[in-house]
Amino acid sequence: MKEEIKKLIKNALKNLNLSQIEFTIEHPTDFSHGDYAVNVAIVGAKEAGKNPQELASDIKAELENNLPETIEKVEIAGPGFLNFFLSKKFFENALKRVVNEENEYGKNTRLKDQKIIFEYTDLNPFKSFHIGHLMPNAIGEALARLAEANGAEVKRANYQGDIGLHVAKAIWGMKQNLSALPKDDDSLTEKVDFLGSSYSFGASQYEKDEEAKNEIVEINKKLFAKSDNELNELYKKGKEWSLQSFEILYRVLGTTFDYYLFESETADIGKKIVEEGLEKGIFEKSEEAIVYKGEKKGLHTRVFLTSEGLPTYEAKDLGLARMKDDKFDYDKSVIITANEQKEYFKVVFAAMEEMMPEIREKTEHITFGLLQLSSGKMSSRLGNVITASSLIADVVKKVKEKMSGRDFDEDFKDLVALAVTVGAIKYSILKQTPGKNIVFDFEKSISFEGDSGPYLQYTHTRALSVLEKAKGLSLVDLNVKQPSDWQVTNLEKILYQMPEVIKDSFEDRGPQKLVKYLIEVSAEFNSFYGNQKIVDENDEHSAYRVVITHAVATIIKNGLYILGIPVPSKM
RNA sequence: GCUCCCGUAGUUCAAUGGAUAGAACAGGGGACUUCUAAGCCUCUGAUGUAGGUUCGAUUCCUGCCGGGAGCACCA
Secondary structure, three states: HHHHHHHHHHHHHHHHHOOOOOOEEOOOOHHHHHOOEOOHHHHHHHHHHOOOOHHHHHHHOOOOHHOOEEEEEEEEEEEEEEEEEOHHHHHHHHHHHHHHHHHHOOOOOOOOOOOOEEEOOOOOOOOEHHHHHHHHHHHHHHHHHHHHHHEEEEEEEEOOOOOOOOHEEEEEEHEEEEEEEEOOOOOHHHHHHHHHHHHHHHHHHHHHHHHHHHHHHHHHHHHHHOOOOOHHHHHHHHHHHHHHHHHHHHHHHHOOOOOOHHHHHHHHHHHHHHHHHHHOOOOEEEEEEEEEEEEEHOOOOEEEEEOOEEOHHHHHHHHHHHHHHHHHHOOOEEEEEEEEEEEEEHHHHHHHHHHOOOOOOOHEEEEEOOOOOOOOOOOOOOOOOOEHHHHHHHHHHHHHOOOOOOOOHHHHHHHHHHHHHHHHHHHHHHHHOOOOOEEEEEEEHHOOOOOHHHHHHHHHHHHHHHHHHHHHHHOOOOOOOOOOOOOOOOOHHHHHOOOHHHHHHHOOHHHHHHHHHHHHHHHHHHHHHHHOOOOOOOOOOHHHHHHHHHHHHHHHHHHHHOOOOOOOOOO
């Protein structure tokens, strides 16, 4: 529709010999200003040598020569906006479209030849999966699904730091407490807790105790060389436990990765790239380390190979880029990390630009904000973390209390409680612009009311329940015609916008746009629901209201899916 | 010190340079007891500060104030 209006205006401008004017089309915030507002007369006033009102009425006259049946009228308002009001016919067709497309509604094929790889979550084995990691997972998954909804072929990659000093710290910690090493048949929770405390002990001793530090550095070298069997054994166990526990959470959160990439694999490739670059003069030797001088591009210097000859994270990231390109010949690679790595990536990209410009060109870095506890900074190094699984358990408990009145059997209740929990947590992350910090407070951040995930889920189940009732009374006819005396509702005035939202939400890398849209649809529906009885045998408008309800359910369901939020059938 | 990000109701968040700055929570008031009250209706309440650009600035530019992050062998 937007395109159609654009065309109409361009035609009108052409007839007025003003075709060079640029303009924007948007939805006014207030329905009284119509369904689409165009600023062409304001922007073009100067060029046309007329005041905005005059120009607006000229354009309006031009438009009215040839108005399609989807547009009811055009009005001039405010400082010279042209407001387009869509016709009842348009809304009837739009509703039909939702109902016909069902699960496909909202999607498009704009990116159908695009292959995009998303890298997110990036957990480090041996460290815990804490609530901070929920951010990249929620955002990355939503962006990946948005890309799919725009027609792209998507792969999901998880890049994990399975080698390096942090691992050595954890292994050192494990060694100090071998008697407590969990056995194979111990629970995964015990194993993971053991790793967590080993890591934080190792990390703290590394800073406090010179001797421990030396031992850890030594372990790090041996791990790289795989030269010590005892260490290799501990490493193998620890890594396996970590990955197992992560996998359980991915499943709960709804992410399935296509690639698991490890630093232990990218290290050699990265090192080779840096060595090549050194010969070409792109990297330089400085104090025995190999560095990239970012200063030549207004950035700072970073070390790519240590004086010991070991590749740093920087070098590994170069190796990773090449590796991803080899695995999946992508058109775009999107990396999602914390915003504290913004400057870091600028330097890595600058080096990449010189070493492999074709890859740099198709790589994009998106950041998410820090999740800070109201009680202070959280770090697995200090051990004061809230793990993702403990948060989930706490929220599940709260949800179940809320569900105590429901007459569901226990298994189903568990299922629903988990879905609502994941919905509440993910929503609290997705509702805001990625990149900004979140101050996390359990009571305030996890909400079940109002602007929340459960509100959307609840609205959906409520719509289903209305449809259920309608079905019982045989009042469901999805092909029913719009009643002749039908007054178009506010709800219908937003239902048709979903495809535009899906497009914008991905283009702007902003899942919060889709979130906001779904909230608007839900709020309008709840209002609609409260205003009148939807299903009413004695009301000839009832059948049409049922179709609208069906469309609402479809939109929320599809929208939640794209956000990566589960959709319970009852709650 | 240098670089980057952020300052919006009491609180947590929205707002491609557009019309009267939206929600939610908290607080005040209310309705129905009918399809799920995790709901609905209603009221109160905000752009850190000083300039600039613009027909129009929360949005762009500059200074100041306040908060956060990054800046050499960690990831």
